Amino acid sequence: MKKKKWVSNVILIVLILIFIASGLYLFRYFWNARQTENELGELQQMKQESLEETEEEVPEQNEDGKTILKPYRKLYKKNSDLVGWVTVKNTKIDYPVMQTKKDSEYYLHRNFQKKEDVNGLPFLDAKCDVEDANSNLMVYGHHMKSGLMFAHLEDFEDKDFYNKHKTIEFDTLYEKREYEVVAVFRSKVYKEDEDVFKYYRYGGPLSEKQYNTYVENCQKLSVHKTGITPKYGEQLLTLVTCAYHTEEGRFVVVARRKDEG
Numbered sequence: 001m002k003k004k005k006w007v008s009n010v011i012l013i014v015l016i017l018i019f020i021a022s023g024l025y026l027f028r029y030f031w032n033a034r035q036t037e038n039e040l041g042e043l044q045q046m047k048q049e050s051l052e053e054t055e056e057e058v059p060e061q062n063e064d065g066k067t068i069l070k071p072y073r074k075l076y077k078k079n080s081d082l083v084g085w086v087t088v089k090n091t092k093i094d095y096p097v098m099q100t101k102k103d104s105e106y107y108l109h110r111n112f113q114k115k116e117d118v119n120g121l122p123f124l125d126a127k128c129d130v131e132d133a134n135s136n137l138m139v140y141g142h143h144m145k146s147g148l149m150f151a152h153l154e155d156f157e158d159k160d161f162y163n164k165h166k167t168i169e170f171d172t173l174y175e176k177r178e179y180e181v182v183a184v185f186r187s188k189v190y191k192e193d194e195d196v197f198k199y200y201r202y203g204g205p206l207s208e209k210q211y212n213t214y215v216e217n218c219q220k221l222s223v224h225k226t227g228i229t230p231k232y233g234e235q236l237l238t239l240v241t242c243a244y245h246t247e248e249g250r251f252v253v254v255a256r257r258k259d260e261g
Helices: 002-052 070-078 151-157 159-164 208-221
Strands: 082-087 094-098 135-140 167-172 178-188 236-243 249-257
Touching: 002 070, 002 094, 070 082, 151 159, 151 178, 151 236, 151 249, 167 236, 178 208, 208 236
Parallel strands: 135 236
Antiparallel strands: 082 094, 082 167, 167 178, 178 249, 236 249
């Protein structure tokens, strides 16, 4: 009898410890998310303040002599890894996009100050060139339970959401751009020997054949028939995040650059 009571007490203590540990983990997770949100809010505010300042208050050019748009001058001065800004209106997706040529995933777990942050920041694949019309700009972002980063990409699966958010804004440092959604689908990271379409093999500059293969397969997988077929020479933007429908799942939204005219 005493032994049974002792075992019950041990089990109870273990369960209490697990409960406390879980609570601490969740507290820390959402506290970090709150801190990240505050930091992002400061970046968004800096972007807005730069827009409102006079031309003399912020430098106009980067080290290559290219003219930077007013909203991004202070941000670029703070971190020259900034390559653009992605926005899906009326969602939390309103973030700087980073790029490091030597290490694509440098910002996977780092913030704008280059400090460790589990939320990371959206980042552009190192192979991509924002100025290349034949490039597929592949941008990755975490799917956080807090709703941060690219968690809301999955909302594109809903037809009503898609119908209200057909345009994605992706500004480079030098010009404002808009892209229209052409495909929305679920995929995964496949094994090397699996003979299937692997969207992640098509980031960066594409030949006409590669471009057409990518577009065709993305349209086949898309949950929405958008009626839009990009043509070679129209730059593509692909946003990618994790999805949990399967092991190594991914959620993908593909868009093409709108006619500048």
